[in-house]
Amino acid sequence: SADVAMYHAKNYGRNNYQFYSRELGSKASEYIMLGASIRQALKNAEFELFYQPQVDLMSGEIVGAEALLRWRNPQLGVVMPDRFIKVAEESGLIVEIGEWVLREACSAVVCLNRYRPDDHPLSMAVNLSSRQFLYNDLLASVKDILAETGCKPEWLKLEITESLLLEDSQEIISTLSTFKEMGITISIDDFCTGYSAMSYLGQFPISQVKIDRSFVRDIAAKQDKLELITAIIRIAHALRLELVAEGVESKQQANLLKIQGCTIAQGYFFGKPMRLRHLKLILAEEHDLMQ
Numbered sequence: 332s333a334d335v336a337m338y339h340a341k342n343y344g345r346n347n348y349q350f351y352s353r354e355l356g357s358k359a360s361e362y363i364m365l366g367a368s369i370r371q372a373l374k375n376a377e378f379e380l381f382y383q384p385q386v387d388l389m390s391g392e393i394v395g396a397e398a399l400l401r402w403r404n405p406q407l408g409v410v411m412p413d414r415f416i417k418v419a420e421e422s423g424l425i426v427e428i429g430e431w432v433l434r435e436a437c438s439a440v441v442c443l444n445r446y447r448p449d450d451h452p453l454s455m456a457v458n459l460s461s462r463q464f465l466y467n468d469l470l471a472s473v474k475d476i477l478a479e480t481g482c483k484p485e486w487l488k489l490e491i492t493e494s495l496l497l498e499d500s501q502e503i504i505s506t507l508s509t510f511k512e513m514g515i516t517i518s519i520d521d522f523c524t525g526y527s528a529m530s531y532l533g534q535f536p537i538s539q540v541k542i543d544r545s546f547v548r549d550i551a552a553k554q555d556k557l558e559l560i561t562a563i564i565r566i567a568h569a570l571r572l573e574l575v576a577e578g579v580e581s582k583q584q585a586n587l588l589k590i591q592g593c594t595i596a597q598g599y600f601f602g603k604p605m606r607l608r609h610l611k612l613i614l615a616e617e618h619d620l621m622q
């Protein structure tokens with residue numbers, strides 16, 4: 332029924348919104364409203380990227396950032412991605428949004444790296460939806476965007492989810508391999524929350540995993556949680572995968588992760604997602620964020 336709702340929203344626009352919201356209930360009406368508004372949002376430039384710092388646990392230095400999408404709508408206010416990404420995926424709009432995100436994030440990292448020493452560039456992590464692999468020539472658009480913005484492939488990290496690998500498609504694997512050959516880092520987001528067997532991961536052209544924040548949450552309070560994350564860190568090492576810990580909210584958690592051999596971390600302890608100009612200010616201060 333969501334698809335039907337989307338269809339009507341697409342073809343009949345806002346006038347029918349009232350009618351369908353009464354007919355189909357609140358879930359479907361939210362789909363109609365969001366679907367129609369997302370389409371407008373691209374035209375009206377209502378999307379915005381926030382950047383969350385990623386920190387090297389040894390030096391305390393910012394080594395990169397993750398681009399996180401925000402939608403500022405006059406009626407809805409600021410809409411977080413968990414509320415609209417799924418709708419955007421189901422309507423296919425994620426392809427266009429995703430290209431916008433890539434272009435914007437690549438421009439941002441070019442801007443950030445302009446004033447940094449050549450041997451100390453920042454990286455930029457961008458979230459990709461599986462849809463972007465399935466319904467679009469992603470490889471071509473990434474190449475275009477890198478060329479257009481002047482972003483080096485080595486600066487770019489593409490975050491995918493385990494479910495993309497479960498598609499078990501030769502085409503997807505080959506796209507990922509090409510990205511890796513170009514120098515782009517492929518990262519598994521929300522690692523260990525999906526269904527993939529870890530030993531299987533070694534067969535894919537992946538260089539990094541991000542430990543989901545659900546595994547970080549209680550490591551300072553519960554011994555069994557600390558043991559679990561330690562095991563995950565060991566597995567990542569055994570697979571020769573770089574590791575990023577997500578959702579680090581305290582210094583205690585940061586220290587425990589560092590002791591267990593995790594190299595990079597991200598979370599409110601180091602910084603919330605922020606505007607580009609704010610990130611630039613923090614970088615200019617050159618703080619050791621572990622202190």
Ligand code: C2E
Nearest residue numbers: 399400411412413432458459460578579580597598599604
């Ligand atoms: P994600 O990629 O796993 O991003 C991490 C999420 O955790 C972000 O939520 C971030 O704000 C939040 N976070 C970071 N540090 C902490 C912390 O210390 N504590 C807590 N409680 N949360 C923390 P956000 O920005 O709401 O994004 C949610 C999800 O939406 C992302 O999860 C990602 O899957 C998706 N997303 C965001 N931007 C994009 C995008 O441009 N494209 C696509 N396809 N998906 C996106």
Ligand code: MG
Nearest residue numbers: 397458490520
């Ligand atoms: Mg992510």
Ligand code: MG
Nearest residue numbers: 520521541577
């Ligand atoms: Mg994540």
Ligand code: MG
Nearest residue numbers: 520521543544
């Ligand atoms: Mg997530």
